[in-house]
Amino acid sequence: MTRLRPLGAIAGTLAGAAALAAALTGCVPNTPADAKAEAIAVTLKDETCTVDTATAPAGAVTFQVTNTGSDVNEFEVLAEDKLRIAGEKENIGPGTTVNYVVQLPEGSYFTACKKGMVGTPTSLAAFTVTKGSGAKTSASESKQVAQAVTNYTSYVKDQTGQLLAATKAFAADYAAGNDDAARAAYAKSRAFYERIEPTAEQFGDIDPALDLREADLEQGQDWTGWHHIEKDLWAPAGYTPSDAAARTKLADKLVADTQKLYDLVYAKDFSLTLDQISNGASGLMEEVSASKISGEEEIFSHTDLSDFKANVEGAEVAYGTVRDLLKAKNADGAALVKKLDTEFAGIDKLLAQYAKGDGYVSYTELSTDQVKELSDEVNAVSEPLSQVTAVLVK
Numbered sequence: 469m470t471r472l473r474p475l476g477a478i479a480g481t482l483a484g485a486a487a488l489a490a491a492l493t494g495c496v497p498n499t500p501a502d503a504k505a506e507a508i509a510v511t512l513k514d515e516t517c518t519v520d521t522a523t524a525p526a527g528a529v530t531f532q533v534t535n536t537g538s539d540v541n542e543f544e545v546l547a548e549d550k551l552r553i554a555g556e557k558e559n560i561g562p563g564t565t566v567n568y569v570v571q572l573p574e575g576s577y578f579t580a581c582k583k584g585m586v587g588t589p590t591s592l593a594a595f596t597v598t599k600g601s602g603a604k605t606s607a608s609e610s611k612q613v614a615q616a617v618t619n620y621t622s623y624v625k626d627q628t629g630q631l632l633a634a635t636k637a638f639a640a641d642y643a644a645g646n647d648d649a650a651r652a653a654y655a656k657s658r659a660f661y662e663r664i665e666p667t668a669e670q671f672g673d674i675d676p677a678l679d680l681r682e683a684d685l686e687q688g689q690d691w692t693g694w695h696h697i698e699k700d701l702w703a704p705a706g707y708t709p710s711d712a713a714a715r716t717k718l719a720d721k722l723v724a725d726t727q728k729l730y731d732l733v734y735a736k737d738f739s740l741t742l743d744q745i746s747n748g749a750s751g752l753m754e755e756v757s758a759s760k761i762s763g764e765e766e767i768f769s770h771t772d773l774s775d776f777k778a779n780v781e782g783a784e785v786a787y788g789t790v791r792d793l794l795k796a797k798n799a800d801g802a803a804l805v806k807k808l809d810t811e812f813a814g815i816d817k818l819l820a821q822y823a824k825g826d827g828y829v830s831y832t833e834l835s836t837d838q839v840k841e842l843s844d845e846v847n848a849v850s851e852p853l854s855q856v857t858a859v860l861v862k
Contacts, residue, residue, distance in 0.1 A: 508524060512537055522595060535560045558754060579593050616745070632727060654698065654701065654771065661678065678694060750856065771830075798859065811848045
């Protein structure tokens with residue numbers, strides 16, 4: 469989920485939600501960018517951020533984001549309704565600078581940041597995308613792009629459909645008190661969500677409703693979703709699991725929120741772009757680095773390796789969808805393909821060592837050295853994957 473910390477920032481203090489009125493005053497746009505500007509500088513300072521321009525031409529827009537604050541942060545580009553996420557770069561650690569490329573059509577947007585990746589976006593500032601000259605693509609390439617988007621959209625819909633069916637069965641077992649069956653189905657049901665989580669994150673509050681961890685709750689916030697149920701099923705010492713009425717309420721909410729995701733994905737106006745696919749692949753691997761490696765995602769069930777594998781599978785599918793386009797783009801693209809083919813094979817082979825039945829061993833069984841080996845493999849995939857969008861859409 470989006471609200472998880474990188475390994476080195478777990479101990480940081482979570483930010484509270486800021487009032488929207490206060491949020492509107494934070495970003496300070498300076499001079500407009502012209503069509504030839506290579507990157508728009510963005511500076512994150514915990515609850516505030518500064519974007520160096522209020523405009524950019526349509527097309528591939530590059531933001532160079534520097535986090536000068538004390539906590540992990542994320543940078544967002546919101547649609548005009550301030551709800552739909554047109555693009556987001558998560559897990560930007562203190563003292564780091566990253567380049568983030570997003571394809572933006574002409575229109576009105578808002579930029580924002582979110583300290584700790586929790587709560588309400590802050591520093592909302594108007595951002596206008598003007599008519600651009602347009603990237604020159606051949607008819608053949610345009611057809612390939614359209615086919616890639618169609619194929620990946622079909623994959624997202626398929627995974628969402630399977631998620632809904634699996635969630636209904638899981639929720640029924642949980643509500644009925646069939647804990648052994650629910651525990652057996654937990655990781656397998658969640659895998660459908662983990663493979664397509666970047667898409668779910670585009671729809672405002674759906675991701676936190678489904679996937680919020682207890683550690684990321686804000687004061688007074690109602691805790692719903694998978695991880696509340698996880699705590700009931702793998703109750704830690706001193707914790708009293710939910711009673712029958714509370715279980716029914718949690719189960720019904722989980723199904724209702726999953727149905728909402730399904731309805732949005734199957735809506736006539738649902739669409740994805742090429743950069744959302746490639747950035748989503750990168751985001752899934754960052755998710756592994758941020759929470760699966762540290763073991764904080766599944767803190768009660770310790771089924772982190774199942775989530776780990778689902779994130780990798782989702783990243784591989786997204787990468788596979790754009791692979792041929794990337795390879796044909798230029799020499800840099802071909803080099804990335806060669807590297808990524810090798811690294812994905814490596815991480816798949818490593819994960820296979822921990823398979824047990826139709827799942828994986830408990831994450832608590834791994835030694836420090838084994839966790840380090842996994843972390844190194846994740847980094848080996850993440851680094852070239854983070855470069856794909858910049859090559860693909862430029």
